[in-house]
Every structure is written in C-alpha cells, then in structure tokens.
Amino acid sequence: MRDVPEGHWANDAVYQMVRLGVTGGFPDGTYHGDRAINRFEISSFLSKLNRSYLKQSAYNKKIVEELKSEVALLTYNESPQSGKVGFFGSFEGRFRQSFSPSVTQADYRLKLSASKLIDRETALKINLDTMDTGYNIQGVRDISTTLFDAKGTTRLWGMDLSMVLGPGKQLHTEPAGMFPSENNIYYMRPNSALELSGAAKGFTLSSAFVARQVTPSGEVGVQELNAKLAYVFGKWLVYLQPHYVFGNDSHDYRAETGLVFTPSDKMMTNLVLALGSSHNTVSGLYAKFEQKMLDPRKTGTQITLRIDAVGSNYRKENLDKYEFLDVNNFDRLFLDGTIDVGLSLKQKLYREFFLEFKSDWVTDTRLRYGENYPGTYLEWEGALGYSFAKDSNLNLFYRSYNVPSGIAQFADLVPVVSSLVGLSVKCGF
Amino acid sequence: MKRNLFVLFVLSIFIVAPSFAATKFKDVPDSHWASSSVYDMVRMGITKGYPDGTFRGDKSISRYETAVFLSKLSKSISIESVNADLASLKSDVLALKKQKEASVFYGNYEGDWKIANLVSSIGGYKATVSSYRLISGVKQKINENTDVDINLDTEDYGYYNDGTVSLESLAANLLVIDSKIKLNLADLGFNNPVTLQLTYGPGPKKRSLDPTHAIPSDIGYVYWRPHTGIKAYTNLWGFDISGGYIALDNNTTGKINTSQFTGTINYKIGNVPWLNEIKLDATGDYVFTGMYNRPDCRNTRASLTLAAPLGSKIDAEGKIAGGGSTQSSLMVAGKLDLKDVWDTGTVATLQFSKIGATFIDPNFTAQEFYFTGVDPFNRVLETGTVNLGGKVAQMLDPNFTLVGKGEITLNSNYQYDTTKGKLTAEGGISYAIAPNTSLDAMYRIYQDKSVSDTSDLASLGLNYNF
Numbered sequence: 001m002r003d004v005p006e007g008h009w010a011n012d013a014v015y016q017m018v019r020l021g022v023t024g025g026f027p028d029g030t031y032h033g034d035r036a037i038n039r040f041e042i043s044s045f046l047s048k049l050n051r052s053y054l055k056q057s058a059y060n061k062k063i064v065e066e067l068k069s070e071v072a073l074l075t076y077n078e079s080p081q082s083g084k085v086g087f088f089g090s091f092e093g094r095f096r097q098s099f100s101p102s103v104t105q106a107d108y109r110l111k112l113s114a115s116k117l118i119d120r121e122t123a124l125k126i127n128l129d130t131m132d133t134g135y136n137i138q139g140v141r142d143i144s145t146t147l148f149d150a151k152g153t154t155r156l157w158g159m160d161l162s163m164v165l166g167p168g169k170q171l172h173t174e175p176a177g178m179f180p181s182e183n184n185i186y187y188m189r190p191n192s193a194l195e196l197s198g199a200a201k202g203f204t205l206s207s208a209f210v211a212r213q214v215t216p217s218g219e220v221g222v223q224e225l226n227a228k229l230a231y232v233f234g235k236w237l238v239y240l241q242p243h244y245v246f247g248n249d250s251h252d253y254r255a256e257t258g259l260v261f262t263p264s265d266k267m268m269t270n271l272v273l274a275l276g277s278s279h280n281t282v283s284g285l286y287a288k289f290e291q292k293m294l295d296p297r298k299t300g301t302q303i304t305l306r307i308d309a310v311g312s313n314y315r316k317e318n319l320d321k322y323e324f325l326d327v328n329n330f331d332r333l334f335l336d337g338t339i340d341v342g343l344s345l346k347q348k349l350y351r352e353f354f355l356e357f358k359s360d361w362v363t364d365t366r367l368r369y370g371e372n373y374p375g376t377y378l379e380w381e382g383a384l385g386y387s388f389a390k391d392s393n394l395n396l397f398y399r400s401y402n403v404p405s406g407i408a409q410f411a412d413l414v415p416v417v418s419s420l421v422g423l424s425v426k427c428g429f
Numbered sequence: 430m431k432r433n434l435f436v437l438f439v440l441s442i443f444i445v446a447p448s449f450a451a452t453k454f455k456d457v458p459d460s461h462w463a464s465s466s467v468y469d470m471v472r473m474g475i476t477k478g479y480p481d482g483t484f485r486g487d488k489s490i491s492r493y494e495t496a497v498f499l500s501k502l503s504k505s506i507s508i509e510s511v512n513a514d515l516a517s518l519k520s521d522v523l524a525l526k527k528q529k530e531a532s533v534f535y536g537n538y539e540g541d542w543k544i545a546n547l548v549s550s551i552g553g554y555k556a557t558v559s560s561y562r563l564i565s566g567v568k569q570k571i572n573e574n575t576d577v578d579i580n581l582d583t584e585d586y587g588y589y590n591d592g593t594v595s596l597e598s599l600a601a602n603l604l605v606i607d608s609k610i611k612l613n614l615a616d617l618g619f620n621n622p623v624t625l626q627l628t629y630g631p632g633p634k635k636r637s638l639d640p641t642h643a644i645p646s647d648i649g650y651v652y653w654r655p656h657t658g659i660k661a662y663t664n665l666w667g668f669d670i671s672g673g674y675i676a677l678d679n680n681t682t683g684k685i686n687t688s689q690f691t692g693t694i695n696y697k698i699g700n701v702p703w704l705n706e707i708k709l710d711a712t713g714d715y716v717f718t719g720m721y722n723r724p725d726c727r728n729t730r731a732s733l734t735l736a737a738p739l740g741s742k743i744d745a746e747g748k749i750a751g752g753g754s755t756q757s758s759l760m761v762a763g764k765l766d767l768k769d770v771w772d773t774g775t776v777a778t779l780q781f782s783k784i785g786a787t788f789i790d791p792n793f794t795a796q797e798f799y800f801t802g803v804d805p806f807n808r809v810l811e812t813g814t815v816n817l818g819g820k821v822a823q824m825l826d827p828n829f830t831l832v833g834k835g836e837i838t839l840n841s842n843y844q845y846d847t848t849k850g851k852l853t854a855e856g857g858i859s860y861a862i863a864p865n866t867s868l869d870a871m872y873r874i875y876q877d878k879s880v881s882d883t884s885d886l887a888s889l890g891l892n893y894n895f
Contacts, residue, residue, distance in 0.1 A: 040463040040486030042495065043476075046502050047469035053506050064511045064518070071521045078528055087532065087567070091577065091606055093629050095659065095674075102719075106657045106676050107683035108606055108629040110579065133600035134629065135657075135683030143599050175682040388610050389572040394625075423659070425627050427577050427608055429569045 001031040008033075017045070020052040086115045088429060089128075090391070096179065096422035100415075103178055108134040122154040131187045132172045145216050146170065149190050159198035166190035168214060169322075172331075180414040181379060181401035185331035192220075204230040212245075212323055222247045222319060235262050247319050252277045254324065256286075268292040277320070278313035283337075283365075285311045286325070300348025305341075312337035312365060329358040330379050335409060338375065339363050356383040356395070371416075374407035391428025397421065452477060454484040461486075470498075473505040534895075536565030540587075541869075541890030545643035549874075549885045556643035560589035566605075574611035574622075579604065584634060584652040591638040601681050605630040605655055623663040630655040632677065633799045635809055645884055646853055646875035649808035651799065660691075669695035677716065677796040687796045690715045701737075710734040716793055728752065728790040730800065742768045750788070752800065757785040760801065774824035780805070786813035786841065805834045806853055814849045815839040822859075830859045832871070850878030865894040 004014050014031055017023050022045050025031045089112035096105045109132070115125040127149050133141050141147060149166035168191045174183040192214060197206030206228045213221030223246055230239035237260040245252045256274035270290040278284030290306040308325070314336045315321045325334045328342050344358040359380035363369040369376040383397035400419045408414045452471050457464050467484055470476050475498055478484040490498075540561040546554055566580035581603050585591065606629045611622045636650040660673030670693065677687040691714045698707045714730040732750030739745055744766040752758045762782035769776055782802065789797045789812050801810040805818040818836035825831060838851040845852075857871025873886040 036489040038487050039484060039490050039494075040461075040467065042490050042498060043470045043486070044463050044466040046475065046498060047466035047473075050469065050473060050502065050506055060511050064514045067518055068514065071518055071525070074525055075521060078525060091579070091608070093606065093608070093627055104676075104685040104688065105683045106629065106679050106685060108600075110600065110604065110606060112579075130600035130604070133598050134604070135601050135679055135681060137598065137601065137681055140598065147599070175684070178682065178684060388612070389575045392571060392575060394610070425608060425610070427571060427575065429571050429577060 001025045001029060003030045004033060020049060022048045022052065087113070089113050090426065090428045092424060092426045094422050094424040096420050098179055098418065098420040100418075101177060105136070105178065107132070107136040110134060122152070124150065124152045126150045129187070129189060131170055136172075136175075138173055138175050142216065151190070156196070159196050162195045164190045164193045166192055168192070168212060179420055180408070180412075180418045181330070181399060181420070183408070183412055183414070184410050186327050186333055187331070188327055202232045204228075212320070222323070236260070237262075245320050250316065250319050252316050252319055253279075264296075266294045266296045276311065276314035277316040278311070281313065283311040283313040286314050302346040304344045307339065307341050308334045309339045309365065310334050310336050328360045330360055332360070332409060335375070337365055339365060339367060352387045354385045354387065356385055357381070369404070371404040374405045374411070375409055376405065377401065377403045377408055389427070391426070393426055395424045395426070397424065454478050454482060456483045457486060473502065475501040475505060531570040533568040534565075535568065536563065536895050538563050538893045538895075539890060541888050543644065543886055543888040545641065545886050546884055547887050549883050554641070554643035556641045558589065558641050558644065560585070561587035563587065576609045578607040580607070582652065582654060584654075585636065589640060591636060591640045598681065602631050607655065619663055619665065621664040623661055626660045626662070628655045628660070629657050632656040632679070635798055643884070644886060645877060645882070646806070646873060646886065651803055651807055651809050667696065687716065687718050687793065704737045704739065706738065708736040710736070716790070716797060726792045728793060728797070742770045744768070750800070752788045752790055752797070755787065758787045760784045760788045762802065775821065777819060777821040778805070779819045781817055782810055783815045783841065784810055784812050788812050804836045806836060806855070811838070811849065813841050815841060815843055828861045832857050832859055845878065847878045847881070852876045867892050
C-alpha cells in the first residue's frame with residue numbers, strides 16, 4: 001500500500017490485517033489510515049476478523065486431532081499388549097569370600113526374556129539364562145542347547161496349548177577348592193513339554209507330555225505322560241495328578257494329590273501327598289506342607305515354612321531318581337529318604353533396609369541328624385539388604401553350611417563346617 | 430417431573446426467543462455492501478444498532494465505540510481452546526520419550542576384508558582375511574537412580590580368534606554387565622550422591638598371537654573390556670573421588686587370585702593464567718595376590734596426570750606413573766590433541782611415552798599389562814620402550830576423509846634397534862556412506878626389527894554405528 005511506508009508506526013498492524021483477510025485497502029492501492037472509519041467499515045473488519053479466527057481455530061483443532069491419533073498409535077505400539085517384542089529380565093551379581101580355605105570369587109547370572117504376541121491368542125517367549133557360565137563354570141555349556149529355552153502358547157479347539165523347549169534342570173558342580181555349599185546345586189530350567197488344558201465350571205483338566213533327561217543330541221531319556229484335574233471352590237483348590245513315566249527298559253506309575261488353601265492374598269497353605277514308585281510301602285510316599293505368610297499383620301514380615309518328607313523309595317533308580325521334586329532354599333534337590341525343614345523370613349527395617357534369613361535343616365526320614373547320618377546337613381544364610389528399586393536390591397550376606405558327617409548330598413566329601421560372606425546385587429528390569 | 434420439564438420448556442422459549450427475532454435495521458437493506466457483515470455483528474452480540482432500529486453505518490466511529498466493539502468481539506470469539514488437548518498430548522509424548530529412553534539399544538559393527546602381504550614377501554605368508562566385530566548392548570534405566578548396561582562384544586571371535594581362550598563362553602568372555610546405583614548418603618555427610626558401580630566383565634584382552642600368521646601388526650591389539658569390580662564415586666569438597674576393588678584375573682571359575690584396590694582423586698583448578706583450567710588426576714593402586722593365607726605378592730602403583738586446554742582447540746596432557754620405587758619402574762607420557770587448529774579440517778593427535786623396564790611388576794605381567802596404555806594402533810605399549818606416535822585426519826569434503834597413523838618404537842636409549850624397534854605406518858581414506866556408516870580403505874606397512882621382517886596390509890572395511 002502506497003501510503004503505508006515501511007517505517008510507519010502502524011505498518012505491522014496494517015499488514016497483519018491484510019494477511020488475515022480483514023482488509024485489502026482501497027482499490028487504488030491506498031489504505032488511508034488517517035481517515036475516520038465509519039460503523040459499516042468496522043462491522044466489515046470485525047466480521048472478517050472473526051471468520052479468519054474461526055478458520056484458524058478449526059485448522060488447529062484438526063492438527064491436534066491428527067497428533068492425538070498419532071500419539072495414541074505410538075503409545076499402543078510401545079505397550080506390551082501391542083504384540084511388539086517385550087523385553088525384560090533380571091541379573092544377579094555376587095562377590096564372595098570364604099575363610100578356610102580363603103577364596104575370593106565373583107560371578108553373575110543373567111536372565112533375559114523376549115516375548116512376542118503373534119496374535120490375540122498366540123504368544124512366544126524366549127528366555128536366556130546364563131546360569132553358572134558367568135564365571136563359575138567347570139565345563140562348557142552350549143548356548144543353544146542349554147542357555148536358551150522357549151515357550152509358545154496358543155488356543156486350539158477352545159483349549160490352551162503350550163509347547164516348551166527347554167534343557168530341564170541343570171546340575172552345577174563347584175570347581176575344586178571353592179565353595180562346598182554350592183556344589184551339586186541345581187538350576188531349575190523348564191523341561192521340554194507339550195501341554196493341553198481346558199477349563200469349565202471351576203474344573204481345569206490338563207494333560208501333558210514331558211521330556212525328561214534329554215541328551216544334547218535331542219534324544220529323550222525318560223518320557224512322561226500326565227493328566228491333572230484341578231477344582232477350585234472358593235478359597236480352596238484341590239487337584240489330582242497321575243503320571244505314567246517310561247524309559248528304555250522300565251516304567252513307573254505315580255500320582256500326586258494336593259490341596260491349596262488361600263484364605264487371603266497374604267496367606268497360603270499347601271499340602272501335597274504323592275505316591276511314588278514303591279506302591280505298597282510307606283517308603284514310596286512323599287508329603288509336603290507349606291505355609292506362606294506375606295505380612296499378614298503389617299509388620300513388614302514375610303515368613304515361609306516348608307516341610308518336605310520324601311520316602312526312601314519314592315523314585316526309581318535309572319528312571320526318575322532326581323525328577324518330580326523341587327529344590328530347597330539353597331537350590332538343592334529333596335532327595336529320597338530325607339526330611340527337609342525349610343524356613344525363609346524377610347523383615348523390613350528402617351527405610352529401604354531389610355533383613356533376610358533362610359535355612360534348610362535336612363535329616364533322614366526319622367528326623368535323625370548328626371555325624372552318623374551322611375547326607376544330613378544344616379544350611380543357613382542371613383542377609384542385610386537394601387532395596388534401591390522394584391525387584392532390585394543390594395545384599396550383604398553370611399552363609400554357613402554344616403555337614404556333621406562330612407558327607408553331603410551325592411556322597412560329596414565336604415568340610416564339617418564351611419562359611420562365606422558375600423555382597424550381591426540383584427536387578428529386575 | 431413432567432410438570433417441571435414443561436415449566437423449563439416454557440421458560441426456555443422466553444429466554445431464547447429474543448435472539449431468534451431477526452433484527453432488521455431500517456437503514457441497512459439486504460443489498461447494502463456491508464449488510465452481511467453488519468448482521469454478523471448482531472449475531473455475535475457485538476451491537477444491536479441504535480434503539481430507533483437504525484445502524485447509522487456511515488457515521489464515524491469513536492474510540493470508545495471501537496473499544497466496546499473489540500472487547501465484545503474478544504468475548505464472542507469462543508474459540509474452542511486446544512490448550513487442554515495440547516497439555517495432554519505433551520504429557521503423552523513425554524511418557525513415550527521416557528519409555529524410549531528407559532531402554533536404549535546401541536552398538537557398533539565393524540567388518541573388514543584384509544589382504545596381507547600384498548607387496549612384501551619376507552616371512553612368506555600371504556593371506557586374505559575377513560572378520561567382523563560386533564559390539565551391541567542394551568542400556569536399561571530401572572529407575573531414577575539405577576542404570577543397567579548389558580553389553581556384548583564379539584572381540585576377535587568373529588573369525589579371527591587366536592585360540593588362546595579355550596572356553597569360548599558367551600557369559601564369561603563376551604558379556605559385560607554394568608550396573609550403577611546412585612545412593613543418597615547425605616546423612617553420612619556426602620552432599621552429592623554416591624554412585625556405586627558394579628561391573629561384571631572379563632577385563633581387557635590382548636591379542637598375543639596372530640592366527641593368520643600374516644598380520645603380525647595386530648599382535649598386541651587390545652580389546653578394551655571392563656574388569657569385574659566394585660567402584661564407588663562421588664564429588665566431595667570439589668574433588669571427584671573414587672575408590673574401588675577390581676578382580677584382575679577372574680577366570681572361568683570366577684576365582685580371584687589377583688586383586689587390585691584403586692583410588693582416584695580428580696581436581697579441576699580454575700582461573701589459571703593463560704590456561705584457564707587444569708585438571709589434576711592422582712591415582713593410587715595396590716595389586717596383590719592372596720587375601721589371607723596365600724603366598725603373598727604385592728605391588729603399589731601411582732600415577733599423576735595433568736591435563737590442560739591450550740585455548741579451545743588444543744588439549745595437552747602429561748602423565749607420570751610408577752609401578753615401583755626404582756627409576757626403571759617409572760613411565761612418562763605426553764599427549765597433544767590438535768582440534769582443527771588452522772580451520773583446514775585437520776584433526777591430529779601426537780603422543781609420546783617412555784616406559785621403564787620394570788614399570789609392570791614382573792609378577793603381574795599378565796594382569797597389569799594395560800597400565801602402560803596403547804599406541805595409535807590400539808596396541809599395548811611395551812615396557813623398556815620409547816614410543817612416538819600420531820594420528821591425523823584431514824577432511825576433504827563432508828563425505829571423504831583422509832586418515833593417517835604412525836608410530837615408532839625405540840629402546841629406552843632412544844635407538845631403533847633389534848631389541849625393541851618397531852615401525853608402523855598406515856594411510857587410508859574413509860568415505861561416509863550414510864550417517865554413522867563409513868567405508869574405509871587403508872594400507873599399512875609394519876616393520877619389526879627384532880625379526881627383521883616387514884609386512885604390509887591392505888584392507889577394506891565397513892563401520893556402522895547404531
């Protein structure tokens with residue numbers, strides 16, 4: 001506009017009005033800024049200004065809506081239910097020192113999992129567990145046959161089908177002259193198995209084929225077929241589980257029945273009675289009692305008491321001798337002909353600090369313990385912990401391993417008393 | 430209820446009705462050029478005209494009237510604000526960003542083809558070697574105070590393995606797990622957070638053999654991997670201090686036979702004339718075998734490093750270190766970084782070191798080797814040598830860079846002789862194919878006086894950072 005020069009005080013305002021479409025000046029290319037304005041003219045200005053504003057506002061809203069859907073999509077893609085690979089795991093590192101003989105040691109164990117939801121009902125999870133290969137190994141563990149395991153789940157004919165490929169439990173033997181309390185412990189890893197299960201009206205029926213004692217070549221040493229019928233009524237769960245186990249030249253029938261009582265989310269009682277290979281005698285039985293209390297009185301106390309009594313003929317040599325049982329607080333198998341009283345306790349202290357105690361007292365089936373009873377032992381560990389994140393803590397611990405007979409599990413010759421102190425860090429992510 | 434609704438209905442007619450009544454100004458016919466704008470104003474509630482039903486559009490407007498119109502307009506423009514939406518968008522994006530940052534996947538891939546002894550024939554070995562090295566990891570932020578880094582480095586396992594490690598275990602040799610936990614110990618007088626760092630790693634590894642027999646210039650190459658250890662560091666009274674315990678030789682059983690205690694104090698001296706700032710770094714180390722009842726063997730070490738920027742484009746660093754009390758256990762080193770000093774796209778580093786014959790304790794040659802540092806070819810510096818080296822990179826254009834490296838090793842009397850004499854020179858060109866990706870071609874000549882052998886090497890490599 002000829003009459004609105006560059007340096008004019010209202011120059012910016014005038015051209016802003018032009019940009020917004022409020023005015024175009026007079027047809028002769030002038031603005032006549034000093035002329036008085038009449039009511040018609042201002043009506044025209046204001047009405048046009050309003051229209052331009054509405055247009056801009058609609059445009060902004062459109063952009064915001066677009067952004068919103070983009071962000072929602074991104075958020076969904078990053079969430080676990082999107083089916084994109086989820087990635088999680090845990091890691092535990094330890095520094096340990098024993099006194100007699102003096103050994104300093106550092107090792108770690110890493111577990112990594114990646115999961116992928118293929119569709120709404122099909123999922124795949126792949127796990128890596130380094131077990132003792134993080135420095136505390138004696139031999140070689142193959143990455144693909146031993147360190148990895150995988151589980152796929154899907155639905156078939158209204159039932160859940162799951163397939164597990166895993167190495168099964170892995171024995172750790174401690175290098176000579178190191179920590180006797182770590183010799184012959186087991187890492188519980190999944191067995192290769194195929195399981196089909198369905199549920200209706202409180203009943204769950206599942207059936208599984210389990211491969212046990214698989215050689216690295218993939219040959220299954222012992223095969224197991226089992227069925228499990230479970231029924232839930234209120235706070236009670238009962239189940240019955242018969243097994244048929246067969247190897248190259250022998251087979252075995254076994255059955256187990258259990259009762260789980262969960263009066264609240266802080267209490268749990270579990271009773272198991274199982275009949276093993278020797279069907280006609282008491283020595284073929286196994287009984288378990290477990291009581292969990294997760295801070296029922298809000299004193300920051302968690303207690304688990306567990307008693308496992310295993311008859312001396314519960315399992316068959318060369319077939320399932322070291323199967324069908326869990327490990328105790330120190331990763332040791334419950335062997336036939338023993339009673340194991342396990343206790344674990346956690347007490348919250350000031351702020352993020354806590355005390356932890358766990359022990360296993362192992363006797364023969366008549367509760368006899370001492371130097372005349374090989375295989376009996378008392379192992380306990382006390383720890384002061386500091387929790388720095390969820391599932392993550394620093395622990396300063398002391399462990400004592402007492403084998404009065406000097407002969408531990410699996411006829412392992414050990415000192416009568418051995419102990420160690422250590423510092424460990426655990427991180428869950 | 431029905432009755433109430435009826436009352437409401439009637440009321441609403443009375444309230445709403447006036448606004449439906451079309452205002453028609455006597456003096457604004459529909460054909461008037463401004464008629465639509467005028468009735469727009471009425472609809473927006475800005476004006477109703479004069480009480481006598483006229484608008485008097487040709488009348489000049491006063492500043493008062495203008496103010497009233499504008500103020501009413503601003504009230505009438507009820508733009509549906511997008512502010513609330515924007516705020517929620519912002520928090521969603523921040524949450525996404527945080528989630529993304531909580532877990533970072535990173536790495537470096539290096540693959541190359543080498544043709545060894547292209548020209549030289551002494552030694553008799555000719556070979557074509559292809560190998561790769563992959564470094565990759567995940568950094569996971571567990572919470573505000575905790576970071577975990579899980580890192581995999583294939584080192585020389587990517588086809589160039591010298592076979593010195595019998596157990597090629599993933600977990601014991603290739604993985605490093607590093608966790609940093611920030612602790613708030615203000616109660617104990619530490620005003621700054623104390624970081625506790627726990628690391629599980631195999632420690633640095635030196636190539637001691639050449640599996641191809643044709644690339645002797647790679648012997649001594651160091652794969653820098655952290656040791657297993659615990660370290661705590663914080664800033665106290667302006668000093669950066671750290672202390673730690675390091676397992677110098679955790680083998681595959683994790684048993685630690687040689688341990689190291691280490692402590693470092695780092696101080697920045699500001700306002701130094703000409704130099705502005707000097708960084709002073711003092712480190713003390715104590716290396717030992719046997720904690721309680723083993724035959725003992727110990728070594729105390731110390732080093733002092735002084736670093737200063739000479740202007741913004743030159744960094745200078747000097748270091749003196751001792752591995753014992755005699756003169757032959759001393760090491761002096763200096764380094765000069767020239768960061769494009771003449772604005773010609775030239776970056777160069779010069780380094781000098783003189784290492785005493787017993788700088789590394791003879792009892793700990795395997796564990797302490799890395800204390801001497803490395804030459805420009807990332808090879809560990811030997812004891813009883815003087816080493817002069819440098820690197821230069823000249824940018825030709827944004828994609829092409831010429832690179833050169835060289836080093837000469839002399840004996841401690843500054844002689845190039847058959848005891849320690851070595852010379853390596855390398856020149857090449859690097860082409861940036863894409864951001865973080867380069868294709869590198871280079872040629873290297875290496876002379877080892879002790880075996881009076883000269884070898885050469887041409888290589889083409891791909892380097893990718895992710």
